[in-house]
Amino acid sequence: MTGMLDMDISSMTHVIVPALATTALPALPMAGINWHSVLFLLFAGLACGFAVGVVAADNVVRMALYLVFSLGATAGLFFLAGAEFLGAMQLMIYVGGTLVLLVFGVMLTAQAPFVSIKPSSSDRTLAAVAGASLLALLLTAAFSVDAWMAPGAGVVPAPTATPLGMALVGVRVDTPPSGSPSGGHAGYMLPFEIVSVHLLVVLVGAAYLARAKRRRTPRAIDAVASAMPVEPAVVATAAVPAPGRPTGGAKSALVGGGR
Amino acid sequence: MMNFSVAASILPSGLPLPVSFGMIPLFAANPFTEPVGVIHYLIVGAVLFTAGIACMTLKRNALGILMGIELVLNGANINFVAFSSSYLRAEGAPTLGLDGQVVALFVILLAAAEAAVALAITLNFYNNHATVDVDRADDLKG
Numbered sequence: 001m002t003g004m005l006d007m008d009i010s011s012m013t014h015v016i017v018p019a020l021a022t023t024a025l026p027a028l029p030m031a032g033i034n035w036h037s038v039l040f041l042l043f044a045g046l047a048c049g050f051a052v053g054v055v056a057a058d059n060v061v062r063m064a065l066y067l068v069f070s071l072g073a074t075a076g077l078f079f080l081a082g083a084e085f086l087g088a089m090q091l092m093i094y095v096g097g098t099l100v101l102l103v104f105g106v107m108l109t110a111q112a113p114f115v116s117i118k119p120s121s122s123d124r125t126l127a128a129v130a131g132a133s134l135l136a137l138l139l140t141a142a143f144s145v146d147a148w149m150a151p152g153a154g155v156v157p158a159p160t161a162t163p164l165g166m167a168l169v170g171v172r173v174d175t176p177p178s179g180s181p182s183g184g185h186a187g188y189m190l191p192f193e194i195v196s197v198h199l200l201v202v203l204v205g206a207a208y209l210a211r212a213k214r215r216r217t218p219r220a221i222d223a224v225a226s227a228m229p230v231e232p233a234v235v236a237t238a239a240v241p242a243p244g245r246p247t248g249g250a251k252s253a254l255v256g257g258g259r
Numbered sequence: 260m261m262n263f264s265v266a267a268s269i270l271p272s273g274l275p276l277p278v279s280f281g282m283i284p285l286f287a288a289n290p291f292t293e294p295v296g297v298i299h300y301l302i303v304g305a306v307l308f309t310a311g312i313a314c315m316t317l318k319r320n321a322l323g324i325l326m327g328i329e330l331v332l333n334g335a336n337i338n339f340v341a342f343s344s345s346y347l348r349a350e351g352a353p354t355l356g357l358d359g360q361v362v363a364l365f366v367i368l369l370a371a372a373e374a375a376v377a378l379a380i381t382l383n384f385y386n387n388h389a390t391v392d393v394d395r396a397d398d399l400k401g
Contacts, residue, residue, distance in 0.1 A: 032292045033291050033292060034291065034292050034293065034294055034295075036294070036295060037290060037291055037292070037293060037294060037295050038291055040295045040299060041290055041291070044299065044302075044303045047303055047306075047307060048303055048306040048307070048310075051306060051307045051310035051311070051330055052306075052310055054310060054314055054326055054327075054330065055310050055313045055314045055317065060320050060322055060323060063318075063322075063323055063326055064322075064326065067326050067329060067330070070307070070330070070333075071329070071333055074307070074333050074336070074337060077300065077303065077337060077340070078337075078340050080295070081300065081340050081341060081343075081344040081346060081347060082344050082345070082346045083340050083343070083344065083360050083363070085360070086340060086360050086363055086364060086367075089364060089367055090336075090367060093367050093368070093371055094329075094333075094367055094370070094371075097371060098329065098370060098371045098374045099329075101371075101374055101375060101378055102322060102325060102326065102329075102374060102378065104378075105322050105325075105378045105381060105382065106322055108382060108385070109322065109381070109382070109385045109391045113390075114320065114390060114391050114392065117318075117319045117320050117323075117391075117392055119317050119318070119319055123317060124317065127313045127316055127317040128313075130312075130313070130316070131309050131310070131312065131313040134308075134309050134312060135305055135306065135309040138305035138308065138309065139302065139305055142298060142301040142302065142305060143298065147349070147352060148296070148297045148298050148301060149296065149298050150296055150297075150348070150349040150352070151293055151294045151295070151296045151349070152294045152295055152296045152297070152344075152346055152347040152348060152349070153294075153345075153346075153348065153349050153350040153351075153352075154294055154346060155345040155346060155348075155350065156346060157344060157345050157346055160357065160360060163357050164357060164360060164361065164364065167357055167361055168361070168364075172357075174356065174357050186358075188361050191365060195365055195368050195369070198369070198372060199368060199371075199372050202372040202373075202375060202376055203372070203375060205376060205379075206375040206376050206378070206379040207379075209376070209379035209380060209382075209383055210378070210379035210382050210383065
């Protein structure tokens with residue numbers, strides 16, 4: 001991971017120094033700067049750096065914070081690519097919704113022993129080697145296509161909010177991209193409906209799974225906390241069937257109240 | 260063995276270290292004056308994807324694994340947006356158009372649904388086992 005950062009910095013200095021030497025300081029040194037590229041480098045650096053930070057951090061609260069920054073910078077990349085509606089959705093749904101949900105999960109489970117669960121150093125080494133190999137493979141595949149290496153022509157795209165909304169209800173009002181192999185215009189009415197029902201079912205299921213259950217026995221977490229020093233005591237506590245309660249029923253096993 | 264043959268078919272022939280050689284045209288240009296292309300977005304997407312995979316495999320906290328999944332989905336989204344943007348492609352080059360953004364939108368929605376369910380499962384696991392360490396989830400081990 002540090003090797004990647006070193007490569008980034010060294011390549012940047014390697015580029016800046018000859019540029020300064022050859023341009024011989026014109027009257028307006030800022031004139032040739034492409035601010036789109038500068039902003040891209042800023043957001044790309046933030047996104048990549050904080051993504052690596054998520055992997056490197058051990059504290060789960062810091063991981064959540066770094067993830068918020070990384071995904072926020074990704075929204076900036078979406079804006080720079082001309083997908084302004086998608087960038088706004090990224091900020092509102094992802095950063096404002098999904099990650100807040102994750103942060104709530106972190107807060108609900110952040111007991112002292114679990115805030116920072118450290119992987120072993122051999123696992124770290126293995127993950128670094130595997131990650132570097134995967135990154136090399138992905139970059140090699142990306143660099144192997146010449147059409148992707150061409151710099152952008154800077155064709156400013158049309159606003160996307162209205163065409164996206166119309167496409168989601170099955171009507172396409174955008175012009176097909178030039179040279180598009182399909183040239184077709186499929187609406188997204190059916191996927192939109194499927195995703196809607198999927199979201200509804202998933203949220204009902206999540207509410208069912210996470211609901212506060214009425215417990216007739218002390219919570220397993222309390223039993224473990226009271227018997228923390230001796231590991232066999234935990235097993236013994238868990239193995240004792242609850243009084244006045246049918247054991248072995250399929251329903252109690254399903255809802256996870258076995259302990 | 261098969262992995263090596265697949266990788267060899269992807270790599271350009273005659274380049275012993277294709278990664279470093281392929282990057283030379285990109286890094287030889289001044290990044291502050293050159294316009295951004297698709298390849299820049301692909302690099303960012305690859306970094307986010309790799310970080311997410313590493314996070315999923317490395318973390319022992321169940322929520323850390325969830326965060327890795329979010330990173331992977333965002334890496335894929337960056338690629339979709341890059342391929343759909345006419346701003347990043349050469350003049351007249353084919354793009355995904357609006358379809359790429361629609362797919363990215365669906366990915367965001369499904370990621371929200373996945374996070375809700377996975378979080379509920381994690382909370383249930385925490386209530387029953389008093390830990391979020393996935394290495395302790397060995398009830399089904401014989």
